Every structure is written in C-alpha cells, then in structure tokens.
Amino acid sequence: MINLRYLEVFHAIMRSGSITAAARSLHISQPAVSEMLKQAESRMKIQLFERTGGRLTPTPEAKALFPDVASVFGRLDAIDRQVQDLAGGRLGNLSLAAAFPIANGYLTKAVATFLATRPSVQVALQSLTSPQVAERVAYGEAELGLAYNFESLSKAVEAEVLVDSAIACVLPESHPLAKYDEIDLKDLAPYPIITYLPQAVLRGYVDRALADAGVAPVVAVQVSLSLTGIMMSYYGAGIALVEPFLLTSLTFPGLVARPLRPYISLKTLLIRPAGASRSLVANDFVEELKKTINESQELLVRSYGSSFAGE
Template structure:
C-alpha cells in the first residue's frame, strides 16, 4: 500500500520530472526524496521510475496510477485554498437578523459594501421586530442580531454598536424647518406621529411631553419608524421616530431636526452566549463599525 507520503513524493517527481525538482517543491533534501521513493517501490513491489541517461523515466505502472494520485492532490490543494479563503474571510456564510429600521438602513449598506470584496460569501438578512431578533439569536437560527435596547436574556452576549436619538421628521415645507433643533414644547400646536404604546420608545416620548407640561395631539401611532416617516412626508404631522432611515434610504420630501431634550437609545449587537465567532462574523462587525464611524449611513 502507498502511504500519503509516498503519494506526495511520487506526485512531486511526476510533476517536476526529477528528484531534484521534487526535493525543491517539497522543501526537503534529494536523499530524502530518493529514500521515500525506494520505500514506496518496495511496498508496491514494482518500479515506478527507471533511470535512463541520468534521468528518471516513469514506468507504465506509474502512468497508470498517476491520474488517481493527481486527483487526490488536486483535492488537497483545493482544501488548502478553501482554508485560506475561510481564514481571509473571503468564503463562507453570514446570517444576520435585525430590527426593521436597522436592517433597511445602515446594515443593508454595510452588508452590500462588505460583499463587494467577498463575492463568494453568502448572506442571509432577516428584517424583524427586536423581540423576534432576540428569539432568532437564542435559538441560533442566525449568527448575530442587531436590535435596540433593552435586551435582557442570559442566553446571549450583547455589545453596544452605536447610540442615537429620536428626532423630529417633518415635510420640508413645515413651519419648524427653519430651526436646527426643536424643543418638545414647540410641538404642542402640531399633530404628532409617534410609536404605539407597546413600542419600547413610546414611554420616553410621553415622559418628554409630560416634563414639558404639554399634552400634544397624538394623531397617529405607528409600529415602525418608516411608516411614521412616510406619514410625515405626506403631511399628516411631525413624526417623533428613529430618523436614520431618512438618510440611509434617501427619502425625499422630509427633513430631520434634533429634538430637545434628547431621547437617547442604543443599538446592540446580539450573539449567542459562549458561541464561537466565525472569522466572517468578526470581519463584518469591524466593517459595520467602520461604516458607522465614517458616516456612510
């Protein structure tokens, strides 16, 4: 029987045409190549090469077995290339679940630019509610999730991705567009669009109005920021929502103005607790942070 080492030396001699070439290819000495070849021929009880004029000539038996040996080393080299691609983050899969405004905003842009240099990486991006995102991560249906705080579960690890603030989104002909920032009290005369009571941000909006001593007209309540932004665009009122989709999606006809006092929130990266992080996931998190840091959203 030929061992893998026998096959390696035989393959190297066949490819290079000489013991010297095989030694150079395998980075060993010529005597080492000769010794392995002699042992292989002894084990097989047949000659693989004949010396003719100082050169090795493959026997008919060598020609017969070479295609199968070459196929084996073709697969070995393929495995090596695969390992290099995996280490370099150029091959593999990436599965992410994210809250709707995140998935359809800067995350979509970051994933698109991430894949430009990694065309062989295959991605899955699910757009969900924050509780659904947490559920997907806990059940390990995705490798990572992105959602707004609070995230409370002993089954996951979290780290802050970014902090941001709710803002006023209004049509570009609204009376308040001349202001760089808007105090909550100034919104009293205008219909307000904001989140439904069960949405995590709504209590903070209500508290801001209460502390300002006003009772605005909540004309429309929505479950996601995009709905509020589009309602504001069509003149239904001033939307107090996550404003990031305005820039990331390039929504025309509306402007964003800062709200005072600030209603701050954080976006968290969620991953299964104690689960190994793939190279692709780590590279993507770094890329996502860079996209946000460089203001590409």
C-alpha cells in the same frame, strides 16, 4: 502501507519530470527525494520510473497510478484553499436578525459591502421587532442580532452597545420648525405628530420624553415602522418622531431631520448567544458593520448638523 509523503514525492516527480525539479518544488534536498522514491517503490513493490541516461521515464504502472494520486492532491489543494477562505472570513454562512429600521438602513449597506469581497459567504437576514430579534438569537436561529434596548433581555444572550443615537424630528423643510437647529419638545404641542404604535419598543422612548416635558401631543398617525413614519411626513401628515438613521440610506427630497431637546437617547445593541464561540465570518462582519455605522453617523452630522453628534 504507502504514506502520504511518498505519494507527494511521486506526484511532484510526475508533474515536474525530474528529481531536481521535484526537490525544488518540495523545498527539500535532491538526495532526500531520491531516497524517498526508492522507499516508495520498495513499499509498493513496483517500479515507478525507469532510469535511462540520467533521465526518469514513468513506467506503465506509474502512469496508471498517477490519475488517482493527482486527484488526492487536487482535493488537498481544495481543502487548503477552503481553510484559507475560512481563516480570511471569505467563506461561511452568516445569520442576522435586526429591528426593522436597522435592517432597512445601515445594516443593508454593511452586508452589501461585506459581500463585495466575499462572494462565497451566504447571508440570511430577518427583519423583526427588537424583542423578536433577541428571541431569535437566544434560540440559536441567528448568530448576530441588532435591536433597540428594551427591558427583560434574556440571560441566554449577551449584548453590547453598538450605537448611541436618539429619536429625532423628521419634517418637511418648509415646516415652521425646520428653521431651528434643534427642536424643543414643548414646541411640538400645536402640531400633528407621527409616532409609533403603543406596542412598539420605541414608542416608550417617545411617550416618556413627552410626558417629562409636559407635552400632550396631537397624534395624527401611529405607525409600526420608522420608514412608514418618514413617508407620512414626506407626504405632509405631520412631524415624525423617529430614529433618523434611515435618512442616511434613503433619499427623501424636501425632508430634514432635527434633534430634539431634551435629548431622547436610544441605544442600539449588538446581541450574541451568551457564551457561544464566535465565527471568523461574524467577527469580520461586525468590524465592517461598525465602520458603516461610523460613516452613517458622519453623514448624519454633515447633512443635518453637529447636534446629531450625540450628547
């Protein structure tokens, strides 16, 4: 049987035209190349080159063999490039699931930035509720999930805190409360507010904080999405009590964000399947995501004040 090393020597000689050049390309000695060529001809029982005047001339048999050998090494080169792309996180598939405000905000920026240098990576992104995100990850339908912290997280997943943020007020800059750097929950009492529907995970955060402050709010609108609440505030329906990160991704002229006091802590989780191996693509993406989140937090602080730096 002919082995791959003999074919490699034959391929190098055919491409370079001499034993000396082939030895240089293979990083071995000239005598070693000559010896392997002799062994290859002996194994195959055909003469591959005629030696005339110190030069090698391919025989008809060598010319007939070369296209198939070149095809083999072309495939090996392709495999080598694929390995390098996989090792560098430039090739593969990435399946993501994220809660609606996250999917419509900094996550989309992180994905776009990530793909800019990895055109061969394919991303699938599902926008869901936080419990649905954890469910998709648990069932293996998403490799990474981003969701707000909620009770009864499945043991089939593992989670780490990715962002520690807060519910805030989003309101027109002409609103009487917009002049304050921070807004006390008690100051909301006389004004119509926009909050989440009762079944939304973030509604529980808002209701508990208002109850603890002794505030019976005037609920004007209930929404399922932070974006819808922000748009409602933009058109004057009331003060939106929402997670404010979307304001770093979308432009709403005339709207401002103000932290609430007491601070309504809101944790965003990065969710993975418990005990599962982690792809290089996913690991690289998480690094890009964390960088994007840091940039968004800094923009929020620059745009709306240092109180958004957290507790």
